[in-house]
Amino acid sequence: xxxxxxxxxxxxxxxxxxxxxxxxxxxxxxxxxxxxxxxxxxxxxxxxxxxxxxxxxxxxxxxxxxxxxxxxxxxxxxxxxxxxxxxxxxxxxxxxxxxxxxxxxxxxxxxxxxxxxxxxxxxxxxxxxxxxxxxxxxxxxxxxxxxxxxxxxxxxxxxxxxxxxxxxxxxxxxxxxxxxxxxxxxxxxxxxxxxxxxxxxxxxxxx
Numbered sequence: 001x002x003x004x005x006x007x008x009x010x011x012x013x014x015x016x017x018x019x020x021x022x023x024x025x026x027x028x029x030x031x032x033x034x035x036x037x038x039x040x041x042x043x044x045x046x047x048x049x050x051x052x053x054x055x056x057x058x059x060x061x062x063x064x065x066x067x068x069x070x071x072x073x074x075x076x077x078x079x080x081x082x083x084x085x086x087x088x089x090x091x092x093x094x095x096x097x098x099x100x101x102x103x104x105x106x107x108x109x110x111x112x113x114x115x116x117x118x119x120x121x122x123x124x125x126x127x128x129x130x131x132x133x134x135x136x137x138x139x140x141x142x143x144x145x146x147x148x149x150x151x152x153x154x155x156x157x158x159x160x161x162x163x164x165x166x167x168x169x170x171x172x173x174x175x176x177x178x179x180x181x182x183x184x185x186x187x188x189x190x191x192x193x194x195x196x197x198x199x200x201x202x203x204x205x206x207x
Contacts, residue, residue, distance in 0.1 A: 005031045006039050013049065018061035021052065021076040023084040053123045056080055071125060074110040075099060078121075078128045087116035087130070090138045096151040100171050102164060113138045113150070141187075144172055145180040148195065149187050157190045169198055 008030050016022065024036035031039065037055075044051045049059050052072055063070040075091070082089040090096075090113040097103035108126065113133040121128045138146055148168060152160060169177070177199040184195035 005035060006042075009036070009039050010043070010048070013043075013059050016059060018059055019070065019073055019076065021056060021058045021072065021080040023055050023057070023080050025084045026080070052077060053121065055084070056123070072123075074107075074123075074125060074128060077123060078110060078112055078130075081121060081128070082112075082114065082116070082130075085116050087114045088139050089114050089130070090141075090143070090146040090150055092131070092150045093154045096147055097154050100147065100151050101167055102151055102155065115139050141183050142176075142179050144176045145183045145195075148172075148180055149184075149191055152191050152194060153188070160194055165194070165198065172198075174199065 009027055012027070012030075013020070013022070022040075024033055024040060027036040027039070030036075040049065040057050041051075043049045044057060049057045050069070052058050056077060058072050058076075060069040060072070062068075075095075078089060078091075081087075091099050092111050092113050094103060094105065094107040095110050095112065098105065098107055109129055110126065111129045111131065114130040115134050115138075116130060116132065118132045119130050121130070141149065151168075155164065172180070180195045181199050184192040187195075
């Protein structure tokens with residue numbers, strides 16, 4: 001029974017794909033928490049996956065450039081931790097800008113607003129910070145709209161130029177932009193005015 005469960009877990013990990021990050025709670029539909037922990041611990045010792053921090057594992061991707069396993073994705077780590085606790089996460093500040101391609105600088109600290117407690121999580125590559133915040137610009141918005149809002153807030157009104165607008169359009173589907181326009185009426189007015197400009201009229205009619 002345990003071996004069958006282990007095979008199922010390995011199959012799921014492979015389906016998640018290289019670079020995926022997970023915790024035992026991602027496997028509770030096929031195993032008890034203790035069994036899931038034991039399976040992941042064994043796979044880590046075998047080198048199939050790697051342990052990033054207590055209770056957090058990755059199915060590592062390979063870097064042809066480095067000729068070694070690629071560095072873990074901090075955003076994937078953050079969301080794995082969030083899933084394990086049932087938290088809603090919204091990237092903020094430099095983290096939001098990096099994820100949207102509006103900044104090439106890798107954040108020294110990956111920061112997220114969360115409806116969970118404020119907490120710092122250390123891993124070998126740095127720090128992930130969750131800041132407790134529940135308001136209309138985070139938990140009540142769809143993930144893509146919330147990401148756009150936090151990125152625009154980080155930039156500031158005076159730094160939103162045509163390049164920024166073009167980059168944001170590339171990071172979303174017409175449906176995403178239509179949702180952002182609809183949800184944006186509940187956020188800061190200057191951000192709403194920008195969100196309204198992202199969706200061309202012809203795309204709005206199809207969204």
